[in-house]
Amino acid sequence: MPLCVKPVRPDDLHAFCVEAMLKAGMDRADADITAEVLVATDTWGTYTHGTKQLRPLLQSYRDGRMDLHAKPELVGQGASWATFDGHHSMPMPASVLAMTAAIDKAHQTGIAVATVRNSGHYGAAGYYAHLAARQDMIGLSFTNVDPCMAVPGSRGPVLGTNPIAYAVPAGDEPPVMLDIATSVVAASKVFALRDVGKPIPDGWLVNADGLPTTDPTGYPAVGALLPMAAHKGYGLALMVEILTGVLSGGAFGNGISSWGGGPVAPVSQSHTFIAIHIAAFEPVADFKRRMDELTRQIRSAPKAKGSDRIYLPGEMEHESRQRAIEDGMALPDHVMLRLQGMAEDLGLDLIRIYGQHAAGGATRKERHG
Numbered sequence: 001m002p003l004c005v006k007p008v009r010p011d012d013l014h015a016f017c018v019e020a021m022l023k024a025g026m027d028r029a030d031a032d033i034t035a036e037v038l039v040a041t042d043t044w045g046t047y048t049h050g051t052k053q054l055r056p057l058l059q060s061y062r063d064g065r066m067d068l069h070a071k072p073e074l075v076g077q078g079a080s081w082a083t084f085d086g087h088h089s090m091p092m093p094a095s096v097l098a099m100t101a102a103i104d105k106a107h108q109t110g111i112a113v114a115t116v117r118n119s120g121h122y123g124a125a126g127y128y129a130h131l132a133a134r135q136d137m138i139g140l141s142f143t144n145v146d147p148c149m150a151v152p153g154s155r156g157p158v159l160g161t162n163p164i165a166y167a168v169p170a171g172d173e174p175p176v177m178l179d180i181a182t183s184v185v186a187a188s189k190v191f192a193l194r195d196v197g198k199p200i201p202d203g204w205l206v207n208a209d210g211l212p213t214t215d216p217t218g219y220p221a222v223g224a225l226l227p228m229a230a231h232k233g234y235g236l237a238l239m240v241e242i243l244t245g246v247l248s249g250g251a252f253g254n255g256i257s258s259w260g261g262g263p264v265a266p267v268s269q270s271h272t273f274i275a276i277h278i279a280a281f282e283p284v285a286d287f288k289r290r291m292d293e294l295t296r297q298i299r300s301a302p303k304a305k306g307s308d309r310i311y312l313p314g315e316m317e318h319e320s321r322q323r324a325i326e327d328g329m330a331l332p333d334h335v336m337l338r339l340q341g342m343a344e345d346l347g348l349d350l351i352r353i354y355g356q357h358a359a360g361g362a363t364r365k366e367r368h369g
């Protein structure tokens with residue numbers, strides 16, 4: 001029986017997460033931003049990177065991988081660029097700050113880039129790209145990650161799952177948003193199956209010998225994820241590594257530490273955000289009309305046998321969010337187990353996520369942190 005027996009309202013989940021962060025010692029402004037990023041990610045149905053991540057994030061402060069009281073610092077800027085040092089603070093406020101700086105500068109210059117070094121796990125790349133799209137800009141977002149992915153010819157991990165996201169506003173149609181790891185899947189999807197004792201699909205993982213496996217139990221200590229589309233995913237992951245760690249003056253490759261396990265060391269991930277001001281190129285209304293036209297062309301293309309719908313990237317997330325706002329979310333077990341674990345860590349009552357309603361279930365223990 002699933003643990004989440006009642007739909008959870010996004011506002012109630014936000015309040016629970018803020019309460020957890022305040023209890024852990026964060027200030028309210030940073031807690032609010034972090035909860036907004038994580039809960040919005042859940043509303044998209046990207047449960048592997050939403051509020052589930054809060055427990056290990058707070059654990060990484062207790063372990064000394066991150067600094068709960070640090071604040072990001074602007075360390076360099078020009079008309080169309082900015083560089084921040086996250087000083088190992090909570091990554092979500094630092095990332096929102098940097099994307100906001102890129103958006104502000106792009107209003108003046110047409111395009112702007114902001115980097116953050118010495119940061120940590122910022123969650124779903126798409127959240128930050130969508131901040132630009134909300135302001136009639138094209139947004140791009142990248143982060144490097146500690147090595148957990150093989151590259152063609154290697155046996156073990158060489159690069160991280162280095163995600164790429166872009167978001168683009170449209171008119172009557174939903175915004176387009178692609179948000180993907182450059183590995184076959186995000187590592188969290190392996191953990192989500194591993195944590196409930198399930199095998200993973202073929203083609204995701206190799207074992208210690210570099211051979212295909214469906215057994216996730218040893219990962220990430222043993223084995224490695226595969227890049228998406230072989231050398232193509234490898235090349236894009238490398239681009240992300242260059243745009244983030246190398247360009248920001250931060251850590252790259254082996255210089256990045258795991259944020260969730262292994263030896264305790266500063267995590268030192270880097271992020272890069274790009275905002276493109278559409279109005280500098282063409283009137284926004286024209287752009288949005290053309291985006292709608294492109295969307296409809298794609299959606300109305302002839303369907304393959306057995307297919308009744310073509311989705312645009314971001315469309316599933318858009319519809320999931322509408323449903324979450326209207327009806328609440330039935331959080332999957334792997335998320336409920338994490339939230340339950342976090343409630344126990346901090347002496348909180350998980351029933352708060354159900355607002356006025358009584359909760360049922362939510363009592364099984366999380367088997368893996």
Ligand SMILES: NC(=O)c1ccc[n+]([C@@H]2O[C@H](COP(=O)([O-])OP(=O)(O)OC[C@H]3O[C@@H](n4cnc5c(N)ncnc54)[C@H](O)[C@@H]3O)[C@@H](O)[C@H]2O)c1
Binds near residue numbers: 125161164184317
């Ligand atoms: N911060 C980190 O360390 C880190 C690392 C890796 C991944 N991630 C995050 O993990 C999440 C999941 O990554 P993933 O690679 O497993 O994603 P995924 O393979 O589930 O792909 C998701 C994307 O593909 C689009 N999509 C899916 N099916 C589609 C279809 N039929 N037609 C059109 N578009 C479709 C979705 O709209 C979405 O943009 C992302 O949010 C990513 O940012 C984070």
